[in-house]
Amino acid sequence: MGFSNLKFSQGKGNIPILSLKYSIFELIITPAYKMSQPISIKDIARKFKCAPSTISRALNDHPAINIETRKTIQEYATRIGYQKNTLSLSLLNKQSKTLGVILPTMAHFHESSMVEGMEKILQPAGYLLNICVTNESHALERAYMDRLVANRVDAICISLSQETYDKKRHDHIDHAISRALPLIFMDRFYHAQNLDQVITDDYQGAFLATEHLIQMGCRRIAHLHGPKGITVSQQRFQGYQDCLRKYELPLLPELIAYVSFSAESAVEATITLLDHHPDGIFGVNDEVCFGAMKVIREKNIRIPDDIALVGFDDIPLAQFAYPPLSSVSRQSRKIGEETAQLFLAKINGQQENKQISLEPQFIVRESSRKRIF
Amino acid sequence: MGFSNLKFSQGKGNIPILSLKYSIFELIITPAYKMSQPISIKDIARKFKCAPSTISRALNDHPAINIETRKTIQEYATRIGYQKNTLSLSLLNKQSKTLGVILPTMAHFHESSMVEGMEKILQPAGYLLNICVTNESHALERAYMDRLVANRVDAICISLSQETYDKKRHDHIDHAISRALPLIFMDRFYHAQNLDQVITDDYQGAFLATEHLIQMGCRRIAHLHGPKGITVSQQRFQGYQDCLRKYELPLLPELIAYVSFSAESAVEATITLLDHHPDGIFGVNDEVCFGAMKVIREKNIRIPDDIALVGFDDIPLAQFAYPPLSSVSRQSRKIGEETAQLFLAKINGQQENKQISLEPQFIVRESSRKRIF
DNA sequence: ATGAAAGCGCTAACAA
DNA sequence: TTGTTAGCGCTTTCAT
Numbered sequence: 217m218g219f220s221n222l223k224f225s226q227g228k229g230n231i232p233i234l235s236l237k238y239s240i241f242e243l244i245i246t247p248a249y250k251m252s253q254p255i256s257i258k259d260i261a262r263k264f265k266c267a268p269s270t271i272s273r274a275l276n277d278h279p280a281i282n283i284e285t286r287k288t289i290q291e292y293a294t295r296i297g298y299q300k301n302t303l304s305l306s307l308l309n310k311q312s313k314t315l316g317v318i319l320p321t322m323a324h325f326h327e328s329s330m331v332e333g334m335e336k337i338l339q340p341a342g343y344l345l346n347i348c349v350t351n352e353s354h355a356l357e358r359a360y361m362d363r364l365v366a367n368r369v370d371a372i373c374i375s376l377s378q379e380t381y382d383k384k385r386h387d388h389i390d391h392a393i394s395r396a397l398p399l400i401f402m403d404r405f406y407h408a409q410n411l412d413q414v415i416t417d418d419y420q421g422a423f424l425a426t427e428h429l430i431q432m433g434c435r436r437i438a439h440l441h442g443p444k445g446i447t448v449s450q451q452r453f454q455g456y457q458d459c460l461r462k463y464e465l466p467l468l469p470e471l472i473a474y475v476s477f478s479a480e481s482a483v484e485a486t487i488t489l490l491d492h493h494p495d496g497i498f499g500v501n502d503e504v505c506f507g508a509m510k511v512i513r514e515k516n517i518r519i520p521d522d523i524a525l526v527g528f529d530d531i532p533l534a535q536f537a538y539p540p541l542s543s544v545s546r547q548s549r550k551i552g553e554e555t556a557q558l559f560l561a562k563i564n565g566q567q568e569n570k571q572i573s574l575e576p577q578f579i580v581r582e583s584s585r586k587r588i589f
Numbered sequence: 590m591g592f593s594n595l596k597f598s599q600g601k602g603n604i605p606i607l608s609l610k611y612s613i614f615e616l617i618i619t620p621a622y623k624m625s626q627p628i629s630i631k632d633i634a635r636k637f638k639c640a641p642s643t644i645s646r647a648l649n650d651h652p653a654i655n656i657e658t659r660k661t662i663q664e665y666a667t668r669i670g671y672q673k674n675t676l677s678l679s680l681l682n683k684q685s686k687t688l689g690v691i692l693p694t695m696a697h698f699h700e701s702s703m704v705e706g707m708e709k710i711l712q713p714a715g716y717l718l719n720i721c722v723t724n725e726s727h728a729l730e731r732a733y734m735d736r737l738v739a740n741r742v743d744a745i746c747i748s749l750s751q752e753t754y755d756k757k758r759h760d761h762i763d764h765a766i767s768r769a770l771p772l773i774f775m776d777r778f779y780h781a782q783n784l785d786q787v788i789t790d791d792y793q794g795a796f797l798a799t800e801h802l803i804q805m806g807c808r809r810i811a812h813l814h815g816p817k818g819i820t821v822s823q824q825r826f827q828g829y830q831d832c833l834r835k836y837e838l839p840l841l842p843e844l845i846a847y848v849s850f851s852a853e854s855a856v857e858a859t860i861t862l863l864d865h866h867p868d869g870i871f872g873v874n875d876e877v878c879f880g881a882m883k884v885i886r887e888k889n890i891r892i893p894d895d896i897a898l899v900g901f902d903d904i905p906l907a908q909f910a911y912p913p914l915s916s917v918s919r920q921s922r923k924i925g926e927e928t929a930q931l932f933l934a935k936i937n938g939q940q941e942n943k944q945i946s947l948e949p950q951f952i953v954r955e956s957s958r959k960r961i962f
Numbered sequence: 963a964t965g966a967a968a969g970c971g972c973t974a975a976c977a978a
Numbered sequence: 979t980t981g982t983t984a985g986c987g988c989t990t991t992c993a994t
Contacts, residue, residue, distance in 0.1 A: 252769035538911035677971035
């Protein structure tokens with residue numbers, strides 16, 4: 217019998233679907249999409265009394281299948297809510313159309329912007345994101361890495377956790393590299409080799425920020441230093457340090473205070489710093505400057521007249537600080553976009569590894585705009 | 590021949606691995622993990638000259654397999670960097686150990702905290718998250734939904750996009766509901782039925798905030814109203830409105846201004862409001878209050894003496910606003926945790942749908958603490 | 963134009 | 979203790 221009862225050869229006005237057995241009846245009484253098991257191509261084949269491969273071809277618009285038949289099958293599939301099982305396709309094609317993203321945290325504007333940037337590029341390309349938050353834990357990073365590999369993601373984009381730096385244990389990274397799996401570092405990278413990475417030039421950003429403070433007349437510039445061992449902290453400190461050197465200003469240890477990336481952590485640190493009378497503060501990020509500003513205001517020290525401030529990241533609230541906070545924009549969203557583009561280039565055969573470094577942009581606001589000049 | 594050459598029956602001190610053919614040589618010269626194709630169980634079976642099922646059992650610590658053999662195979666697998674292909678398992682077991690999460694945005698503290706809360710519970714349970722950002726687009730929401738279904742995620746946790754509300758097109762939701770697929774609404778929910786949902790009691794939070802302003806002596810309380818049509822905006826407005834009514838204060842249309850959820854959007858709105866001399870402002874979220882505060886400061890109006898302010902969300906920077914911003918905490922992280930727990934309960938057979946409503950917590954800070962009292 | 967069969971990687975029921 | 983086989987859902991040669 218085969219598929220012939222579907223062809224309109226049986227009569228001109230004979231709409232194919234009408235010749236289906238049971239289908240309409242069943243659709244009304246027990247819609248197939250209410251079944252708890254998802255519908256497979258086999259189910260549809262049974263309904264149409266044909267081979268699964270025919271259904272497959274019809275749904276994929278294969279030209280060999282009669283156009284009318286195609287339409288009929290496609291309509292039916294849509295109506296009963298058939299959804300292709302992409303797991304089986306992933307297995308078959310050896311690509312899951314999914315990317316793994318490993319981040320130390322999600323709490324800051326920077327990370328969520330990166331993710332949004334990635335999605336912007338990857339959604340149209342048909343990719344899904346598996347997002348994993350390590351909370352700066354090395355163990356979690358390893359575990360997630362393994363899981364993503366097991367899930368056969370098409371690439372892993374990673375921003376390393378602090379513990380991975382501290383413990384200097386990179387075997388999970390080395391291991392991933394030795395696979396065919398593309399690995400792209402975002403932001404916090406792996407020093408050992410020239411791997412794929414997308415970062416902002418934190419060094420340059422910090423240099424610009426410090427230089428600006430110097431140009432505003434600051435001579436005792438303090439630094440709220442990020443957690444030790446993290447690339448971004450180091451780079452920003454280095455930029456700060458080198459800029460001081462260039463302008464022949466001393467690097468005073470008492471003007472360096474360590475913080476985590478939170479406003480809260482900057483309170484204590486700033487109190488300590490104030491004992492040494494800085495006339496400018498360069499913070500490792502904007503949150504930290506919010507913390508510093510609060511302390512400074514409470515001591516009735518004027519910003520920027522007595523102390524000028526510059527942050528990093530240019531979070532949306534920076535311009536709503538009191539006074540509005542000068543900051544270095546690291547183009548977080550663009551990092552995500554570039555990472556996504558780099559991935560797409562790689563799967564399209566680009567061989568050589570690429571290090572992309574985005575230009576930071578310095579944004580002047582009142583917190584550092586001294587009126588003496 | 591079979592597996593016998595692996596057994597130590599050939600001699601006491603004969604470590605099984607030594608009897609493997611080629612393996613050691615190949616490990617040194619061309620480590621299997623450098624191959625571009627991932628290693629499968631079959632590859633290992635070939636190496637050991639045994640059936641794939643034996644390898645499978647060994648790797649899963651099946652008691653039927655000789656303990657020595659198990660160890661040997663496991664060690665070998667680890668060394669060559671074998672990673673189970675979980676796609677095939679997902680296909681087999683009809684569960685992917687992955688959850689879909691659809692969010693309108695990622696840019697705010699609230700959403701990223703929810704995600705962190707989910708991960709905290711779900712990572713130990715072995716689940717991965719597919720995170721999708723709709724950017725408030727209905728079309729994207731549909732597309733992501735389909736993709737997640739196609740990927741056979743074990744559940745979808747969703748916070749509806751604004752467009753879905755505006756267009757009142759819920760067929761993709763209805764469609765998902767009609768599948769066996771668990772669907773949990775976070776935060777912004779679907780009114781039509783008693784589905785699974787985890788929300789904070791926005792109404793109550795808004796009521797508390799407004800009541801507090803009234804108790805602080807405010808009589809002309811303005812509201813920075815969130816985007817129309819969004820559940821949270823409506824709920825918060827309702828709480829504000831009902832509280833005014835309870836205290837027999839009039840609801841003045843000129844004291845309502847519409848904003849999006851950004852500080853930026855509050856600038857214009859606040860300027861308009863100030864023409865009508867409010868003595869208190871309840872903002873739909875904290876960002877919006879940052880915007881309002883900037884405008885108010887620039888007009889040299891005192892906070893809280895002339896105008897008291899209360900926000901919503903209690904973002905980490907709220908206490909670092911100038912002055913520190915009173916706010917309603919909606920326990921974002923807990924929403925994520927509860928959502929994850931609800932999911933786990935569901936797959937463990939909990940049948941009835943559940944509506945979880947978390948208690949908001951009001952936090953008083955200087956922005957609303959009038960000294961007149 | 964359609965069907966049959968193999969196979970992606972893995973597990974589990976059944977045999978041996 | 980180990981092997982054989984079937985099958986999860988789909989696509990794709992190779993037949994017909």
